[in-house]
Amino acid sequence: MRRLSHYLRALEGFDRNGGGTVSSEELASKGHTTAAQVRKDLSHFGSFGKRGLGYGVSELVDRLRAILGVDRAWRVVLVGAGRIGSALFEYPDFKARGYDCVAVLDSDPHKIGAKWGNTTIRDTAELEAVVVREQIDLVVLAVPAVAAQEVTDRAVRAGIKGILNFAPVRLKVPAQVPVEDVNLVMELEALSFRITRGGASE
Amino acid sequence: MRRLSHYLRALEGFDRNGGGTVSSEELASKGHTTAAQVRKDLSHFGSFGKRGLGYGVSELVDRLRAILGVDRAWRVVLVGAGRIGSALFEYPDFKARGYDCVAVLDSDPHKIGAKWGNTTIRDTAELEAVVVREQIDLVVLAVPAVAAQEVTDRAVRAGIKGILNFAPVRLKVPAQVPVEDVNLVMELEALSFRITRGGASE
DNA sequence: TTGTGTGAATCCCTTCACAGCG
DNA sequence: CGCTGTGAAGGGATTCACACAA
Structure with a gap:
């Protein structure tokens, strides 16, 4: 999925440390899709994401890297x-x-x-x-x-x-x-x- | 449309001269789609193609070049x-x-x-x-x-x-x-x- | 007979809307 | 409340099937 790469790229603008979160809205604004699209895309691979809060930046990065297979050389x-x-x-x-x-x-x-x-x-x-x-x-x-x-x-x-x-x-x-x-x-x-x-x- | 470029590429394998024809089947086999897909794609831009025969190679090339805008520098x-x-x-x-x-x-x-x-x-x-x-x-x-x-x-x-x-x-x-x-x-x-x-x- | 052109059926992807959890 | 997760609706693209022209 090409959009997953975009999300990963977009997340680099956020701080991985400090337990920060991103909403589907924020991810959508970079990477030019919709919030609903972001949620659908991610939900295909499980449901990590805290209702009322968003996705943990650090966790989401790890997940995306695993999904895309870039957690290895x-x-x-x-x-x-x-x-x-x-x-x-x-x-x-x-x-x-x-x-x-x-x-x-x-x-x-x-x-x-x-x-x-x-x-x-x-x-x-x-x-x-x-x-x-x-x-x-x-x-x-x-x-x-x-x-x-x-x-x-x-x-x-x-x-x-x-x-x-x-x-x-x-x-x-x-x-x-x-x-x-x-x-x-x-x-x-x-x-x-x-x-x-x-x-x-x- | 990306597939149109593929069709144009595939047509280079055929002789432009001599009034030869190609069927949607032939175009589909290169360019890895289906014959129905080829016909649908082309029908979007008019119906040039002879029933029972196929498409005239030379005419199709010209049409595709015009559609893709590569009939100019x-x-x-x-x-x-x-x-x-x-x-x-x-x-x-x-x-x-x-x-x-x-x-x-x-x-x-x-x-x-x-x-x-x-x-x-x-x-x-x-x-x-x-x-x-x-x-x-x-x-x-x-x-x-x-x-x-x-x-x-x-x-x-x-x-x-x-x-x-x-x-x-x-x-x-x-x-x-x-x-x-x-x-x-x-x-x-x-x-x-x-x-x-x-x-x-x- | 052959192979296009095209409505109809189908599939898949996107968008909507909202229930439900933190 | 705020935002995710997800069934349902919608829309666009692919596939099917066949009438029809050469």
């Missing part, structure tokens, strides 16, 4: 050390949120062996070995479209748990392996669509 | 010449799809004046002037979270038509200015959420 391998890969690798929020990029792979001989910080770029051929040895959970796919499916197949066979895909292709994966697609062109098209047709409602 | 300014900005600037698909990055701005004195290809990075202070002089349609916001709202306000006042926002903040904009948010951490959280709870249904 995720081990990530980045495949594709191009521009997008480099941007992602440096993105400070990833590590801060528990996504730990422990390996970078590329198939370009000119890049293999180079160092990013103290991470050495290795050959994509080592993918399976890296996944197993480094106990990788997630693959961030930042390779050209033509290579994406092959890398995916190999990662899946090696036992990966999920894929964040930047390649503009629909990956074929077994049902139990979730894929999230990020397609920048489609985002721009969504913009021009909304501009072209007036109604800018999000 | 969009003039884009990139604000923020960091890692993400650089990745976006080099992203070959943007220009190919009609999104033309005609200016790059940054507020870091070390970057101002540098050249990317034959585009010179200019001072973010020039934003308003650039928007007007270069007849900019869209802003791609790749600045730190703290700077995002200020840049947004200025771009909106200068008459921008839409914003693609990479900063992890919810921008306040007038209702008629559409914003598309890209939040990489939220994508990863969506992944870990789905992994944590089993059901990987997209």
Whole structure:
């Protein structure tokens, strides 16, 4: 659920200590939904929340982190050390949120062996070995479209748990392996669509 | 509508020339929806499609491009010449799809004046002037979270038509200015959420 | 016969409204 | 009282099913 991430983000504005509380109203005002929506969303996962008071900030943060699965560290391998890969690798929020990029792979001989910080770029051929040895959970796919499916197949066979895909292709994966697609062109098209047709409602 | 972009993408696999046709069934199989869904989506915008035959590939492409507003060129300014900005600037698909990055701005004195290809990075202070002089349609916001709202306000006042926002903040904009948010951490959280709870249904 | 276009049925998500607990 | 939790109502989107055109 995307909104849960928003709630978690919104809660960072509040003090975790001191037993403070937030109402569904307050959470709704950030994160642009309604109070009823917030309550429904949260009630799906149990009923923590004090009637007449609101939700305990600290408890709610813990709950949301558990629900979203960010109460642990995720081990990530980045495949594709191009521009997008480099941007992602440096993105400070990833590590801060528990996504730990422990390996970078590329198939370009000119890049293999180079160092990013103290991470050495290795050959994509080592993918399976890296996944197993480094106990990788997630693959961030930042390779050209033509290579994406092959890398995916190999990662899946090696036992990966999920894929964040930047390649503009629909990956074929077994049902139990979730894929999230990020397609920048489609985002721009969504913009021009909304501009072209007036109604800018999000 | 996000699915329309998918249809357009799927159609690239077919030959535009030669008066070929596609059925809703074929379009559905790529783009992972149902045939009924495809027909409903398209019927919203008129009924072009020959019963018993399918849709003319060439005509459908034209229609979709018109609907999505990609039958014209969009003039884009990139604000923020960091890692993400650089990745976006080099992203070959943007220009190919009609999104033309005609200016790059940054507020870091070390970057101002540098050249990317034959585009010179200019001072973010020039934003308003650039928007007007270069007849900019869209802003791609790749600045730190703290700077995002200020840049947004200025771009909106200068008459921008839409914003693609990479900063992890919810921008306040007038209702008629559409914003598309890209939040990489939220994508990863969506992944870990789905992994944590089993059901990987997209 | 084939595959679109579309009302009708269905499902799911959001909003409403309020009972009930602190 | 104030605010949560939740059944009920409402609305929008998906799916079904079939008349109809090529």
